Amino acid sequence: MLGAMQDWTMRVTHVIDHAAREAPDREIVTRWADGSETRTNWQGIRTDALKMAQALQALGLRKGDKVASLAMNHSRHLVSWYGVAGMGGVLHTVNPRLFDDQLEYIVNHAEDRVMVYDAAFQPIVDRMRDRWTTVEHYICFDSGEHTTSFEDWIAAQSGDFQWVAGSERDPCMICYTSGTTGNPKGVQYEHRSTVLHAMAGLQPAAFNFSASSVMLPVVPMFHAASWGLPYAGAMAGIKFVFSAVNDPAVLHDMMLKEGVTDSAGVPTVWLAHFQYCDANGIDLPPLKAATIGGSAAPKFMIERLMKNGTRVQHAWGMTETSPIGTVGGPTHDWENLSLEERVVKTMKQGRPIFGVELRTVDLDDNTKVLPRDGETSGALQIRGPWVVKRYFKAEEDAVTEGGWFDTGDVGVLHPDGTLQLTDRTKDVIKSGGEWISSVELENAAVGHPAVAEAACIGMFHPKWDERPVLFVVKKEGADCSDRDVIDYLADKVAKWWLPDAVEFVDDIPHTATGKISKKDLRDRFADYKLADG
Amino acid sequence: MLGAMQDWTMRVTHVIDHAAREAPDREIVTRWADGSETRTNWQGIRTDALKMAQALQALGLRKGDKVASLAMNHSRHLVSWYGVAGMGGVLHTVNPRLFDDQLEYIVNHAEDRVMVYDAAFQPIVDRMRDRWTTVEHYICFDSGEHTTSFEDWIAAQSGDFQWVAGSERDPCMICYTSGTTGNPKGVQYEHRSTVLHAMAGLQPAAFNFSASSVMLPVVPMFHAASWGLPYAGAMAGIKFVFSAVNDPAVLHDMMLKEGVTDSAGVPTVWLAHFQYCDANGIDLPPLKAATIGGSAAPKFMIERLMKNGTRVQHAWGMTETSPIGTVGGPTHDWENLSLEERVVKTMKQGRPIFGVELRTVDLDDNTKVLPRDGETSGALQIRGPWVVKRYFKAEEDAVTEGGWFDTGDVGVLHPDGTLQLTDRTKDVIKSGGEWISSVELENAAVGHPAVAEAACIGMFHPKWDERPVLFVVKKEGADCSDRDVIDYLADKVAKWWLPDAVEFVDDIPHTATGKISKKDLRDRFADYKLADG
Ligand SMILES: Nc1ncnc2c1ncn2[C@@H]1O[C@H](COP(=O)(O)OP(=O)(O)OP(=O)(O)O)[C@@H](O)[C@H]1O
Ligand SMILES: Nc1ncnc2c1ncn2[C@@H]1O[C@H](COP(=O)(O)OP(=O)(O)OP(=O)(O)O)[C@@H](O)[C@H]1O
Ligand SMILES: [Mg+2]
Ligand SMILES: [Mg+2]
Known part of the structure; x- marks a missing residue:
């Protein structure tokens, strides 16, 4: 030495x-x-x-x-x-x-x-x-x-x-x-x-x-x-x-x-x-x-x-x-x-703290690394010393070449390093070949004074593949119509993102960690049909 | 795995x-x-x-x-x-x-x-x-x-x-x-x-x-x-x-x-x-x-x-x-x-940040670990991942058993973890078997409105072994006597710590890092004799 x-x-x-x-x-x-x-x-x-x-x-x-x-x-x-x-x-x-x-x-x-x-x-x-x-x-x-x-x-x-x-x-x-x-x-x-x-x-x-x-x-x-x-x-x-x-x-x-x-x-x-x-x-x-x-x-x-x-x-x-x-x-x-x-x-979700590193790749082709331009959204990957390499007792590593772990999230990286999460890979709504963020629709909707909770999922549509439907729980004692909600959203998201329907429900299913369970919501409304669907 | x-x-x-x-x-x-x-x-x-x-x-x-x-x-x-x-x-x-x-x-x-x-x-x-x-x-x-x-x-x-x-x-x-x-x-x-x-x-x-x-x-x-x-x-x-x-x-x-x-x-x-x-x-x-x-x-x-x-x-x-x-x-x-x-x-010098660990040991017997009682002062030791183990090209490690590095500093550890540095091992003044902190005397002295800089070293004393002498640089245009300085110190340190002499000098030597160089000061005053020494 x-x-x-x-x-x-x-x-x-x-x-x-x-x-x-x-x-x-x-x-x-x-x-x-x-x-x-x-x-x-x-x-x-x-x-x-x-x-x-x-x-x-x-x-x-x-x-x-x-x-x-x-x-x-x-x-x-x-x-x-x-x-x-x-x-x-x-x-x-x-x-x-x-x-x-x-x-x-x-x-x-x-x-x-x-x-x-x-x-x-x-x-x-x-x-x-x-x-x-x-x-x-x-x-x-x-x-x-x-x-x-x-x-x-x-x-x-x-x-x-x-x-x-x-x-x-x-x-x-x-x-x-x-x-x-x-x-x-x-x-x-x-x-x-x-x-x-x-x-x-x-x-x-x-x-x-x-x-x-x-x-x-x-x-x-x-x-x-x-x-x-x-x-x-x-x-x-x-x-x-x-x-x-x-x-x-x-x-x-x-x-x-x-x-x-x-x-x-x-x-x-x-x-x-x-x-x-x-x-x-x-x-x-x-x-x-x-x-x-x-x-x-x-x-x-x-x-x-x-x-x-x-x-x-x-x-x-x-x-x-x-x-x-x-x-x-x-x-x-x-x-x-x-x-x-x-x-x-x-x-937005902030910036990575020293130790971890993010990148986004194309949702359809994960070998294509996307630019950090604040616009292009893609599958979010992460690597670093406190990120999983292999799940317990798994037969193989959970990371791709280069050591990247795929988060299952969809996001946009901004030039200053900020992450903006737009959805989860499995919840993102694909309408006419373009992506709609279910999360952004939900977050905009809960700003309405009568809305207690909102969850958005994609429903089959013969022309557009999928169209967003918003499920809403009203606040106790408050009231609003589906039209009210759509009007409220009108200046908050792109026009073609506006839900095809707003459905009022008594409750929205949650996961064991207290998050909205889209999986359970999809199961519950498995037979749902859009009016023009 | x-x-x-x-x-x-x-x-x-x-x-x-x-x-x-x-x-x-x-x-x-x-x-x-x-x-x-x-x-x-x-x-x-x-x-x-x-x-x-x-x-x-x-x-x-x-x-x-x-x-x-x-x-x-x-x-x-x-x-x-x-x-x-x-x-x-x-x-x-x-x-x-x-x-x-x-x-x-x-x-x-x-x-x-x-x-x-x-x-x-x-x-x-x-x-x-x-x-x-x-x-x-x-x-x-x-x-x-x-x-x-x-x-x-x-x-x-x-x-x-x-x-x-x-x-x-x-x-x-x-x-x-x-x-x-x-x-x-x-x-x-x-x-x-x-x-x-x-x-x-x-x-x-x-x-x-x-x-x-x-x-x-x-x-x-x-x-x-x-x-x-x-x-x-x-x-x-x-x-x-x-x-x-x-x-x-x-x-x-x-x-x-x-x-x-x-x-x-x-x-x-x-x-x-x-x-x-x-x-x-x-x-x-x-x-x-x-x-x-x-x-x-x-x-x-x-x-x-x-x-x-x-x-x-x-x-x-x-x-x-x-x-x-x-x-x-x-x-x-x-x-x-x-x-x-x-x-x-x-x-005081604050608390160790996570990673490093301090202890004090007896100045005369470094196998004796001292209590963290806010009173007992001793040789300060440190260990941790960013502390030296061996100097470059050295033949042996610079640490003691247990991996402790001796800092050459003297300090007191308080029950809440605070370090109070009192001196350096080689600068501490030993008077009648007790330790006097040269640093505390200096820091008290620079509070005097006419004092620009002060340095204290121990001088040989036939009865007490060493007694403190304070070297003082006056502020430009300001004046004070040795009595003024002693009077000023009187309610700031223990009575028996008061310097035996205050000497006014034009400058105090500094090291390459801008600190007071006690070694050079001691060299400069090698022939100094206390009045009753
Ligand atoms: N600030 C955030 N904004 C948006 N989504 C977030 C945020 N923080 C976490 N998430 C979502 O939560 C996921 C992590 O969930 P977590 O690991 O805590 O729970 P889990 O047990 O894996 O359950 P699940 O993944 O099914 O929610 C992320 O992948 C992301 O989709
Ligand atoms: N906050 C402080 N209060 C008192 N003394 C301090 C403080 N910080 C550092 N010191 C002193 O400075 C010393 C460290 O000096 P440093 O390693 O920076 O320089 P160096 O090149 O080793 O020179 P030297 O040790 O000769 O001053 C410590 O051991 C301690 O004596
Ligand atoms: Mg998860
Ligand atoms: Mg040093």
Whole structure:
């Protein structure tokens, strides 16, 4: 060696060690399902994680073994993120909203040996127990009514433990996609990818975490690593406020009481919060920053948050990308922009953070790379250290030559690097050889004062192949006609994009992650016929 | 493989690729030594770096070869940071303020094959040319008067080049310490350490870089990788404003004209700027953030910047740590603190950013790890991925068991992780078996309205071993007596710390990096005797 820097294996344990050492007293507050509250801190989380790692070893678990969690957001769930990784294990965060068949498939596929779960999900455990063939031990986060309680379980350990060492390419977490088509697919996050993703997530252009941040993440810890917040937050030593229930009244109360500055969730979560405030005639919470992702953030949502003095971070990503790909926030010309200009900019999905790289290719010929001209839309591909190469147990890589992963999304890249997502490959509507963005139609429609939710799908048309039909749920007590909606859209989208029909429905189906399920909507209206179709 | 994330080699070329792709038009402005100005952008920097890499290969340079730069801050110097690394080479940033013997030693020790230099340093080149035995080619950044000009040299290339690939542990830069004792020592920064250091440097607790940042770094590109700013800035796609001269009038002018939001420099640089503003009866520039490091930031400096609305980031680090170790900025209780409390907090050196770890050990027994109690001071040690393991060409590692590097600094660690630097191991004054901090005495003394600069060293004392003597340079036109200074210090430090004598001098010697040179001061006063000594 002619001279070098120190060796340092990028392990997730460095993250919790850092938080416990540099921000030991910074609080982690939990509001539990039963209404009670507990407070711990980074030091406490680390101590409990050490005990949990010991307790797992005592059960016979070894490096590479998988532990499932079936839980909402709370401090004990957080302990398990670090405890399992610290034992060299892999945490499988199971989405409790999945169907039984999916729950069976993913737990068995992952070969989970231990399951830690919330008492609220006891019915799921009771129902699935016989079908989960690999699970040897059940631990309940809240109580010992039906099985060992988490607190008793770890209390039996001393916490005198050395984190299990290993390669930085070892997995530390596995998340499954929700499987809107076929079986869910497992994505293994590595120690290295997790640390890099969190380091990138800290930056001002992304979560902008500093010591003074107080974050209440509404995005669940069981989906896409909760956008990496529990890792990035630990790196910056922020205060976390968790709520095990997603009731807006509870969230609102916690936000005010605990001085919450930052929150993150999918659009429907923000929508529910708006509705709660409106119904009670109260102001939105005084948040400094709101991250919206998982689906496109509609215009009125961005505008309302900005008017509230809240910075909006519009993030795009997916389970396969750990999940942060792009984040939209203030651009360098921000101070010279009007509110309207800021809102319109933020409606796009932002720019890739250092580490990941995007490109678009032709929808019909994926060897043709498209220009970043702000106009041409194509299939969105991504590559980088926190992007999946191969799904868990898959026979082959999920990437093309050059290491690109196809996202299944359709978008436009702008010359300044901004991504504008227009649709999903499978939802885009092809009319007369041209593409119509179902997402843009939906987002325009929800701006109408009487529209609560809207979903657009393509329906067969003998002349145009497909034409858009818009399904609308009206706001409670509000009314409007199909003509009203079409008129409203008229100056917002191209004329030939206007839906051929507007259908009013009582509800729109959602996926396990709270997004509109076009697949279910298509199934429900399989026999639908256009008037001129 | 059971499923994994993508492979991604952490190379510095990803940084410039990212900047050129995601912030192609963000400007890089240079104010040259002759008063002229040029403007390029990240896209332009990358194109020129590709050409430079080609031009180096055309000269016969290969992977691992070293290229020296002898230059101030400007866009062409920046090009060479990425061009050399992109060719697989190692850039050796030479400090032009070193003595000839040191210049000879380091260039030959590094075995630099090419030297790129500013016309302003032509005298150094002329003087040293025969002594630099390994340098085969000289390229001048500004003109072709004496040798090939940089612009002509790279203009001969097409820029159609693929970055040279390699391991992430390959070196990409080498910096030498200024060698206040013995020969300078070379520290090799690796691609990996550089990327990690820059990712960490982006965060709100450190440089807080976002798309809207406009940074004028006064810290030279020839010292300690300019604190990593050229890398972190590229990751965030910030605008850079460089000045090839450090005249405060020029810096001030550029700051106002280019909308500079951030600057960084050692305390003397900030002091010179204050004096310029005072002499001309003008306000400080409206900076959002000022990073001060390299020496302790004195109280009045922090206070004045804060009153100006500027956030102060007080950074500690060294060539051996890439260099960022800790940064002091807003803590989580910031909003509840008075200005005075904020100033006092910021005088400490801040907290380690994720990646590095600190501890203190007993000054007399370095196997004894000291508590983080905010009181016990000891020898400061550091470890992490961007901390040196072995100096270039050294026979053995520079770290102790457990991988700790001894910084040569003395400090106190507080329970909340804050580092308070009290002195250097070799400057600390031992009086009657107790330690006195020379730095604290100096920093208190410069608060006196008549004191321009102060340096404190220990002088032999028959009873106490050593007693502090304070050397003071008075401000132009100001006057004070030794009694005045002692009286002023009386309520600022412990009584037994008060200097035994205050000596007024015309100047205090400085090192090549602009810091007080205690070694030279001690040499100058080698025959000094205390009155009762
Ligand atoms: N900001 C955004 N704007 C628009 N769409 C988004 C945004 N963020 C995420 N998405 C959509 O969500 C997808 C990622 O979904 P995610 O991985 O979180 O869930 P999943 O379990 O794979 O379920 P599904 O893909 O079926 O929604 C993206 O591919 C994209 O289509
Ligand atoms: N914020 C700070 N407060 C006090 N001292 C600092 C601070 N930052 C850096 N220093 C001092 O500067 C040293 C690092 O110096 P650096 O590596 O930049 O230069 P060098 O070439 O090694 O020269 P020298 O070590 O002789 O000053 C640290 O070890 C510490 O003593
Ligand atoms: Mg998906
Ligand atoms: Mg040094």
